[in-house]
């Protein structure tokens with residue numbers, strides 16, 4: 001497994017997202033209120049713009065979510081699935097807080113939702 | 116087992132088989148229809164052109180019903196008890212129901228074969244195709260359907276004319292006075308109206324391509340698409356050919372039980388002639404279907420005629436007619452400037468309401484239609500002038516939904532016994548509101564009057580409305596979202612409640628929108644203090660108070676735009692928008708702007724936007740006050756004020772109103788004596804002219820009144836409710852507002868004043884504060900792990916000498 005170190009965990013603002021460039025791919029990384037970390041593709045499939053990291057983080061029926069800042073479609077942080085349109089999803093990436101409190105992302109262990 | 120065969124699968128047939136199913140009918144039901152699909156909502160047909168899909172329009176076939184689509188019935192063998200099908204084959208019946216509807220009437224003029232009609236999905240497909248290469252269109256027929264068709268042609272981009280034989284439009288719904296008002300509305304939209312005209316010929320070239328329409332006086336209207344909507348004729352040909360009794364002007368004769376002259380054959384819907392009438396509206400057709408289903412299953416209900424009231428909104432104009440169209444006495448209200456015409460017909464003793472006609476404002480339809488045939492609830496002039504009708508209590512037996520024959524009592528029962536708490540609930544219990552939808556406002560009123568708590572919950576995280584949350588935050592002194600949601604909500608919020616709470620906290624406590632936890636509540640626009648664009652870049656709008664700007668500052672804007680390569684445009688708000696900035700460029704852009712003395716324009720915020728001005732008395736030969744000075748003073752006073760929705764204002768220097776102040780949330784027009792204050796104006800989706808709140812105010816009075824107006828709105832409005840909608844929903848309206856903010860009837864004015872004073876005293880420019888704070892600035896990067904790298908997905912092309920975004924797909 002090939003992990004890329006992104007930044008210190010403390011550099012992630014609580015309940016917001018940041019974007020990281022990982023081997024040319026744009027990865028949106030989110031930290032929730034409970035300090036859990038999730039990573040999705042930054043491309044908003046509805047608008048075609050790379051903006052998901054700038055959406056509002058929240059919950060829907062307990063599931064952690066982000067709403068696209070362009071047209072507000074809500075995505076599950078846990079699965080990448082769009083909760084407003086079951087036919088759409090974004091890639092979900094593996095992310096962990098490694099030794100020294102650094103956030104690490106792996107593109108390899110990329111899980112396509114719905115497969 | 117009884118075998119029922121239904122001929123025709125339109126809305127009436129659908130209601131029939133649905134009713135049979137709901138009554139537990141245990142025989143077989145076969146529906147034979149010539150259209151390629153089950154019945155669909157013909158009333159909503161036009162929405163097909165604006166994107167509603169065939170699937171959305173099509174009704175679900177009830178379980179157990181056998182359908183034979185794409186199949187025309189060609190004859191009825193009454194002796195053998197079977198119907199014959201096109202292409203051979205037959206279907207035996209014990210009971211036959213004719214639901215063959217009607218066909219558009221096409222007058223037998225030369226060239227008519229090249230024209231279109233407007234009844235089925237296929238008709239609309241054909242019109243859409245023809246409109247592709249057309250510039251002009253003509254609709255023949257200025258009735259309800261004709262106007263709907265004309266609106267459709269207009270929406271397809273055609274320059275459209277309406278030709279109507281009668282001397283005015285919609286002769287079945289309105290009288291001559293109403294017709295005149297309607298005509299001016301429609302002409303105002305750019306449609307040609309030719310009333311009192313007929314058709315002599317459809318002009319086509321050798322290939323059958325339509326060129327125009329010739330009227331009897333020889334005039335040719337150029338058109339490449341002609342649609343006939345000149346009435347309907349019942350499809351009674353099957354009945355006729357098998358010897359059933361039909362009316363002299365068409366229609367299968369039926370009795371009150373919908374039975375034809377053959378005791379095994381019923382007829383329902385638009386093909387039936389019931390009580391000497393053919394009904395062309397879904398309401399009565401549905402009732403006929405229910406009566407027939409009841410009779411077939413052994414019941415004894417009867418069809419006793421129907422209310423032909425109609426209300427519709429065509430081409431943006433409300434037109435309604437209810438009850439009789441004449442009476443011993445009538446009272447008319449007419450406002451040609453506003454394009455409103457309302458008329459009530461009453462009995463000779465002036466006590467009983469007989470009917471009414473409305474153009475331009477259909478509110479009497481909703482409030483007064485249930486009173487037809489009853490004693491007038493108030494004087495006719497009160498009912499027409501003051502809108503008193505909206506407050507009336509309806510008797511239980513008053514009909515509320517004419518499409519589905521639902522009375523006020525049925526609605527009350529649904530609320531009391533079936534637990535309906537909202538409009539969808541009422542629709543499910545009673546069917547009211549499920550057809551044309553014109554009774555929905557009435558349903559809402561009945562819900563409110565029944566004391567139902569209509570859910571005002573903001574979202575799944577808060578059961579409170581915005582106004583309630585505002586009070587909780589204010590009274591309990593709450594300062595953070597976490598505190599609010601842990602004590603008064605559930606979960607961790609969403610894109611609805613977070614920005615709403617952020618706005619409440621900002622209205623009450625001011626303070627920087629990106630301070631601490633608040634940063635995580637903001638929509639992207641507030642989070643980056645700029646407006647996001649389709650490609651993920653942002654636009655920058657510096658404040659230009661009152662639209663006044665020095666040449667030096669103009670030059671700075673030009674230089675910044677040039678140096679950062681931004682697209683530049685003058686906005687509709689008298690300022691300048693710079694587009695195409697990446698998040699990582701925003702601080703550097705603002706550094707330059709702040710140094711030159713600019714502040715945030717809050718184009719991104721639910722906050723004060725602009726106070727537009729006209730040039731006013733300083734330069735203009737007509738001006739009576741300094742409108743620019745006032746606009747600047749107001750813009751500086753209220754800048755940064757966060758509110759439920761954006762706030763806009765304008766100041767005009769005289770009654771010529773060059774600043775369009777009456778289209779603003781608060782607008783000021785100068786007078787010889789002082790200032791007139793108008794509130795609740797709106798451009799946007801639903802334009803509304805502001806109402807005069809107070810006149811000839813001194814400058815001090817003006818400012819205090821606006822302070823209180825704004826603070827009262829901020830306290831009590833719903834999320835994303837502009838002042839226009841807020842004012843309309845305010846119980847007691849403008850008079851109540853005056854009492855609260857000018858006479859202090861609630862005793863809150865001191866509080867409102869103090870709140871505004873606090874806002875003004877604590878205002879600070881958000882951008883200057885952001886530039887001074889490394890923590891806030893650290894968020895303005897494209898990539899957290901590569902701060903200097905620009906986002907490679909952002910690509911521009913050039914157009915008219917400036918950039919424009921290019922999307923990857």
Ligand code: SRM
Pocket residue numbers: 646647648654656684685686687688689690691692718724725761763778779796797798799800801837
């Ligand atoms: C830039 C501008 C168009 C222009 O180039 O002229 C504009 C641009 C936008 N308008 Fe506007 N409106 C602009 C003047 C207007 C006006 C005219 C005016 O203010 O005099 C109106 C009608 C007046 C009114 O609001 O009553 C107007 C009515 C709207 C509406 C409908 C509001 C309504 O109540 O129905 C929206 C949608 C909304 O806010 O929900 C909207 C929304 C928007 C948004 C925010 C849409 C969006 O989410 O992207 C656009 C932001 C673009 C940006 O990045 O700046 N814009 N918009 C104008 C900015 C004026 C300014 O200097 O601040």
Ligand SMILES: Cc1cc2nc3c(=O)[nH]c(=O)nc-3n(C[C@H](O)[C@H](O)[C@H](O)COP(=O)(O)OP(=O)(O)OC[C@H]3O[C@@H](n4cnc5c(N)ncnc54)[C@H](O)[C@@H]3O)c2cc1C
Pocket residue numbers: 122123124125126127128147148149150157158159160161186187188189214215216217218233234235260263350353383384385386394395396397398400427551
């Ligand atoms: C564009 C439009 C807008 C309208 N708006 C409104 C409105 O706002 N309010 C309102 O009250 N009403 C409105 N109406 C009228 C309403 O749609 C009709 O009253 C309603 O459709 C009548 O239903 P029906 O089933 O009796 O007839 P139809 O809808 O005409 O259905 C009859 C069906 O029988 C089929 N058929 C006929 N003969 C045969 C045969 N021999 N074999 C097999 N099949 C056959 C036809 O193809 C058709 O599918 C509107 C109509 C149109 C066209």
Ligand code: SF4
Pocket residue numbers: 729730731732735736737738739742767768769770771772773774
């Ligand atoms: S509103 Fe009056 S003062 Fe202002 S520019 Fe127009 S005419 Fe002149």
Ligand code: FES
Pocket residue numbers: 515516517518519547548549550551552553554555
């Ligand atoms: S009156 Fe048409 S749906 Fe109620």
